[in-house]
Amino acid sequence: MTGENYTFETPDGLTLHATVRRHPAAGVNAPSIICLPGLTRNERDFEGLAGWLTSRAFTGPACEVVALSLRGRGASDRDPDYSHYHPSIYAADVKALMEARGLTDALFIGTSLGGIVTMLIAANNPDAVSGAVLNDIGPQLAPEGLARIAGYVGGSGPWDSWAEAAQGIKAINGVAFPKRHDSFWQIFARRVCTMTDRGIELDYDTGIAKALAEAGPAPSLEPGFAALAGPLLCVRGALSDLLTREIVSTMKDVQPQMDVCEIANTGHAPTLEEPAARRAIQKWLERV
Missing domain, CATH: 3.40.50.1820 (Alpha/Beta hydrolase fold, catalytic domain)
Structure with a gap:
């Protein structure tokens, strides 16, 4: 559904x-x-x-x-x-x-x-x-978690392809999801990113x-x-x-x-x- x-x-x-x-x-x-x-x-x-x-x-x-x-x-x-x-x-x-x-x-x-x-x-x-x-x-x-989150917000992309976006998302979030397959990151990228006229970007206001x-x-x-x-x-x-x-x-x-x-x-x-x-x-x- x-x-x-x-x-x-x-x-x-x-x-x-x-x-x-x-x-x-x-x-x-x-x-x-x-x-x-x-x-x-x-x-x-x-x-x-x-x-x-x-x-x-x-x-x-x-x-x-x-x-x-x-x-x-x-x-x-x-x-x-x-x-x-x-x-x-x-x-x-x-x-x-x-x-x-x-x-x-x-x-x-x-x-x-x-x-x-x-x-x-x-x-x-x-x-x-x-x-x-x-x-x-x-x-x-x-405090350690807050500092890590503050360090990545607004700082990634755009990417030219969904494959690149998946790798970019993995670079940001891989520490939280070790040993996940490529399919996990492909799904992850499509949930948190969107296609714009500049390429594939994170789907939030900077x-x-x-x-x-x-x-x-x-x-x-x-x-x-x-x-x-x-x-x-x-x-x-x-x-x-x-x-x-x-x-x-x-x-x-x-x-x-x-x-x-x-x-x-x-x-x-x-x-x-x-x-x-x-x-x-x-x-x-x-x-x-």
Whole structure:
């Protein structure tokens, strides 16, 4: 199932794009899962996961899955003011998405930045988040991982062919996905890149790099993490330099009921297509 293209308007007038998929058995009251991608990523990151969750082969609870491209990414509008590339603005955009779809609450799967946005939403309105998967993200961030991410944002491409793009993406992300076959990188490249008149480029506004470089102190995520009252799953890449085992341990102190799934031979951040991640996500859904 390829999904339905869905657009909505933000409070400041941008048009954002999402892909909506529904399980064939999902009724009118089926829960909605909102998938939020990482800093430089887009809704295509969730093609594999959303396709599986809404396929006839999925034996867990039947759901609707809404995968969003945050402003400045994918098919969503670029913001003429790059200072708006900020987690608090993204949280307001997700609120607008929920209002447009008539949702008072939803389940959330947030990868990296998407998990930060999920925690900010919970801090402002705990009832809006009925359950959450935090993919390689927590209320604290390891400085080593932050420095690595800041070092590559906005700095690669364009490439002349998809084969070159795949190699370029591997050069950036190979540390997180060792020993992956060429086919993995070809799929990865088509999810994070797009064809332009300059060649194949990463599919996000380079203003995001400027916003990151000029960002002040990050808002505290501790209140939002503590406010996550529904079923909670943390997925961690075993090689992650952003979410350490020590951070996960402190998360368990705050949320003892949180399940943890560690993905072997993977860094920041798991694709959520790994068999272990799929098993953990199905178990999480069955707790809702």
